[in-house]
Amino acid sequence: MEVKVVQSKKELDDAFQVRHAVFVEEQKVPAELEIDEHEKLAYHFVAYDEHQPTAAGRFRVLDHIAKVERICVLSDYRKTGLGQILMNSIEKHARELDLKEMKLNAQMTAVGFYEKLGYTTVSGEFMDAGIPHVTMIKAL
Secondary structure: OOOEEEOOOOHHHHHHHHHHHHHHHHHHHHHHHHHOOHHOOEEEEEEEEEOEEEEEEEEEEOOOOOEEEEEEHHHHHHHHHHHHHHHHHHHHHHHHHOOOEEEEEEEEEHHHHHHHHHOEEOOEEEEOOOOOEEEEEEOO
């Protein structure tokens, strides 16, 4: 498994392909909500198994904080450690930008995953795209 910081249109298309499979097809998020106005401002990441895209995510820098978004792993690759590898790559990149904190809105089903990575819940539950979430943070 290899995680790349997206540097080409093909890599970005690969990330979008994974996101579409997970969010739109699997979780039934409306396609018009999945790709948003923040794409051009974000650092994008895509993971590959050989040449097959398997996971993706992004972060934006907001007030010197890495706002992590759109973290997803194809169903066949869940519970393999790939999500942790992806998050470690994102955190490493945020540290290289001298950011001191990570922030994300986690689906309730993923809270345990993020807690194992050192994230703490800092909000009550709220709905986003019809899915229950909480906000979580982690100091770098």
